[in-house]
Amino acid sequence: MPSLKLDQFLPYRLSIASNRVSSAIATAYQSLFGLRIPEWRLIAVIAESDGLTQQALGAATRMDKVTVSRAAIALVDRGLVQRRPNPDDQRSHLLSLTKAGKTLYESVAPKALELEAQVFAGFSAEEIATFSTMLDRIEASAAPLDPEQA
16 A cells, blocks of 8 residues: 655645745735735735625635634725625625726736745746646536535
């Protein structure tokens, strides 16, 4: 029977790499914009829509309900996100960026792209494209194993 060596176990290595990148980004977003990663994720996803429910934001960001709710409350309290009634479902609200939220997004997005460029500076365009394709395949092959997808 093969033995498990954690430093060679690919799911573990993916998690470690993800945590390192997320930590670097979290530090930058917190110091520059006063945002935690969940808050930035909501802003980024909301910026691409005309309004989303918290449930839709959870699905889009792969964050749990409590994390989405806390981030949404913090963003509403800061005046970056507004809630409005959902005409399709009176039990939920649609979240959209305020003018201040859009301005913040326009400041943060270039920094996000800059951080991405720093992380991948040592890779060729072909390597990045291959890596992106591999991530798509990993996500697709892991989806049937995800209890939240069931």
